[in-house]
Amino acid sequence: MFRLSNNLVGILNIFSFLLSVPILGAGIWLARRADTDCEKFLEKPLIALGVFLMVVSIAGLVGACCGVSWLLWLYLLVMFLLILLLFAFTVFAFVVTNKGAGxxxxxxxxxxxxxxxxxxxxxxxxxxxxxxxxxxxxxxxxxxxxxxxxxxxxxxxxxxxxxxxxxxxxxxxxxxxxxxxxxxxxxxxxxxxxxxxxxxxxxxxxxxxxxxxxxxxxxxxxxxxDNLKRDWKRVAILNIIILVILIIVYSVGCCAFRNNQEDNAFWKRRGYP
Known part of the structure; x- marks a missing residue:
C-alpha cells in the first residue's frame, strides 16, 4: 500500500494539474483572440505558467504514486527553487513598495x-x-x-x-x-x-x-x-501564505521521496531490480 505522504503528494498534484488546464487554455485563447497590446502581454505568461504547472504536477504525481524516485527528486528540486524565488520576490516587493504616497x-x-x-x-x-x-x-x-x-x-x-x-x-x-x-x-x-x-x-x-x-x-x-504599490503589498501577503503551503507540501514530498528510497531498497534486497 502507498504511504500516506505519497498519497497526499499525488492528490495535491492532481489538483494542480487540473488547475493548469484552464490556465493554459486561457493563454492559448488569448494568443488566438488578443487584439490589444494589453491582452497580448498576458498570453505568454499564462501559457508559460500553465505548461510549468502541468509538467511539475505530472512529475510529482508519477514520482509519488509510481515510485519513480528520480522524477520525485526533480519535483522536489523545482519546489525548492520555487520556494527560494517566491521568498526573494516577497522580500523585494516589500522593499520597492515601501516608499510613496499621495x-x-x-x-x-x-x-x-x-x-x-x-x-x-x-x-x-x-x-x-x-x-x-x-x-x-x-x-x-x-x-x-x-x-x-x-x-x-x-x-x-x-x-x-x-x-x-x-x-x-x-x-x-x-x-x-x-x-x-x-x-x-x-x-x-x-x-x-x-x-x-x-x-x-x-x-x-x-x-x-x-x-x-x-x-x-x-x-x-x-x-x-500607487496602484501597483497597493497591489504588490497584497500579493506579498498572499505570497507568505503560499510560501507556508509550499513548505508543507515540500516537507510531505521529502517524506514521499524517503518512502520511495526505502521501498526500492526493500525490493533490491529481495533480488528485484
Whole structure:
C-alpha cells in the first residue's frame, strides 16, 4: 500500500494539474483572440505558467504514486527553487513598495501623486519609453478615463468636482495637476488659457483629446505606481501564505521521496531490480 505522504503528494498534484488546464487554455485563447497590446502581454505568461504547472504536477504525481524516485527528486528540486524565488520576490516587493504616497490637497476630496516619491526601481520601469507606451495602451484600452468622465459628468461646476474621491489613476491620468490652474469645463476638458510656460511639465503634456489627457504625464505614472504599490503589498501577503503551503507540501514530498528510497531498497534486497 502507498504511504500516506505519497498519497497526499499525488492528490495535491492532481489538483494542480487540473488547475493548469484552464490556465493554459486561457493563454492559448488569448494568443488566438488578443487584439490589444494589453491582452497580448498576458498570453505568454499564462501559457508559460500553465505548461510549468502541468509538467511539475505530472512529475510529482508519477514520482509519488509510481515510485519513480528520480522524477520525485526533480519535483522536489523545482519546489525548492520555487520556494527560494517566491521568498526573494516577497522580500523585494516589500522593499520597492515601501516608499510613496499621495499628497493631500486642502479642500479637495482627492490626492495628487508625484513620481519622485516612489522607489527608484519603480520609477525606472515607468520612465522607459517602451514600457510606458505599452502601459499607456493598456490604460486607454481599459477605458479608465472614459468611465471616470461618465461617473462625474454631473459635476458642472468645479467646486462639485473638487469634492469627489478620485482613485490614483483617475487623479493622475484623467485630469491635469491642480498646480496648472486650468479652467474646469468637464472632468476631461480643461482650458489652459493664454499661459504657455509652466513650472510643471505635466501641464504642457495635458490634452483634451480622450486618447491624450494626462497619459503622458509624470502624475499618471505616479498614479499607476500607487496602484501597483497597493497591489504588490497584497500579493506579498498572499505570497507568505503560499510560501507556508509550499513548505508543507515540500516537507510531505521529502517524506514521499524517503518512502520511495526505502521501498526500492526493500525490493533490491529481495533480488528485484
Amino acid at each position: 499628497e493631500v490637497l486642502s479642500g479637495k476630496g482627492y490626492k495628487e501623486y508625484k513620481l519622485g516619491d516612489y522607489s527608484n526601481w519603480l520609477q525606472k520601469r515607468v520612465n522607459s519609453t517602451k514600457n510606458w507606451n505599452r502601459i499607456k495602451s493598456c490604460l486607454i484600452d481599459s477605458k479608465v478615463c472614459e468611465a471616470y468622465a461618465k461617473k462625474y459628468a454631473k459635476d458642472t461646476v468645479v467646486t462639485d468636482f473638487y469634492n469627489e474621491q478620485l482613485s490614483a489613476l483617475q487623479s493622475g491620468c484623467c485630469k491635469p495637476p491642480d498646480s496648472c490652474n486650468f479652467t474646469y469645463v468637464s472632468p476631461i476638458v480643461w482650458n489652459a488659457g493664454s499661459t504657455t510656460t509652466y513650472t510643471d511639465s505635466d501641464c504642457s503634456a495635458w490634452g483634451n483629446d480622450s486618447n491624450v489627457l494626462c497619459y503622458n504625464c509624470q502624475s499618471c505614472k505616479a498614479g499607476l505606481l
